[in-house]
Amino acid sequence: MDIKTEVIAQFKQVAQEHDKQLAPLTDNLALLDSGLDSLCFAIVVARLENSLGKDPFSDDEDARFPVTFGDFIRFYEHAAS
């Protein structure tokens, strides 16, 4: 499964479920400007764990938190590789 496609799909799905206005998902978009709140991010991460079988936030205790949407994609791509 293409990770970026799956991440975008989950961002859109969760935003829709929570009536959030999602900003255009460009690589440089700051995650905190995406329109999702902490609860939405938590749900995105939980669903990605189901679909991709990975939770890079929990797998590495020393990992730096992603700041932009591009960082977020790379965070999962590196975890999956």
Place this chain on the structure above:
Amino acid sequence: MQQAKTACLKASIVAAGSLSSRILVGLDAKATWEELIHGSIFKGPTDGLHGKSVVIATSDQFRAAAALIELDGVARRIVLCPPDLSLEQLLYVAKTAEADVLVTDQAETAAVNHGAGRVIFCGRNVVPVKADRVSDYASAIETEWILLTSGTTGHPKLAVHTLASLAGSAWHTDPASASLVWSTFYDIRRYGGLHIFLHAALTGTSLVVSSALEPTADFLVRAGTHGVTNISGTPSHWRRALMSPLADRIAPEYIRMSGEIVDQAILNQVQAQYPHARVAHTFASTEAGVGFNVNDGLMGFPAETLTGNPLIEMKVKDGTLRIRSTRTAVRYLGEDSPALKDAEGFVDTGDTLELRNGRYYFTGRRDGTINVGGYKVHPEEVEAVINRHPVVAMSLVKAKKNPITGALVVADVVLKNSPMDCSLDPLQRDILQLCRAELAPHMVPTVINIVPMLAVGESGKLVRRA
């Protein structure tokens, strides 16, 4: 036991000194402690408050702080309403607290038939008071401070504190404090934030308070602009801060986490972002007060912590942490309210612990309460909604660990009839839709699992822990 102090908040702030150089900063208002001491946030006359029960339901923290300073020592009881309190819950709180006066800045709140006979409106800023009100405070009474915590029935529980139990040891002004600037991601109308507010007020520091209306990045910039040196929040607050490109706008010397289970990842991540800061975590709760600080950079706490402080007695009984000290709440308000302490005066925190290699680790809540980013979710409340669905026989709501909010809510659901003859997907969506209509977002299960059965114990109750 420590002797309880009876000096009122205003007198204690004056005793802390440096009044004109220390400031309290809100989102759209600020004042020196001097201005707060000698001014008023209230519009109109403020006489006749002596001995009254006053509910503070303001739209922001700055106004609430100013009202607290003004009312402690004068009112018999002050009730601090958190920002997300519904009007229905406000009615319940005002009735339970036998409110005489409502303090608010919102016409909508004032219009509610809350049972309090009088409404006092707040302005945005503190203005000097002409009248000499020294006599109000010369005969200061010990005011009850009422903090709200979530209850299983949907109504909040009203925990009774005093200024002495809330402030604890924060009475000794350190000359070095004058250069400190505290801040907190917490709302000061909840225990975690109120603790910081009182610490700043009574030890002689400035304080920058947050706002629910302010994006995290803006708050970080504002806190940085005011030179915040000490800052507290939940692990979820910190995870959100670390996701901000402006996390480097603050350069704290001291960081404290509390309010949720602190894991090693968030300790390491915060330390990596702020390598020069001392990173600590604290155990505290509205009912049990402050328990202890952990300063060794590791999750959990050394077993000897339980016996390390003669002023705060702690023990583990039946798997949960129990605390007895002058910092605990006194009781719950209201008829038929449960006992807050056991016969020996210990508060059962309900937090379960596991001892491994000389260190205790928090494992969750005995009653199954789920902490979603600092918000408590009582499974029974969510189950009651799910069980209303016509095809649901019973349900069990539980926590799923999550690296962003600590936990999320998931539900196991047993159907009345065998689910084999219908598609589950639309049914799960239907149950979720019901939950979204009835519950706050953090209470809505993220997953509905259809299961064949749930374990029921000898008491006839659902088995909540494996």
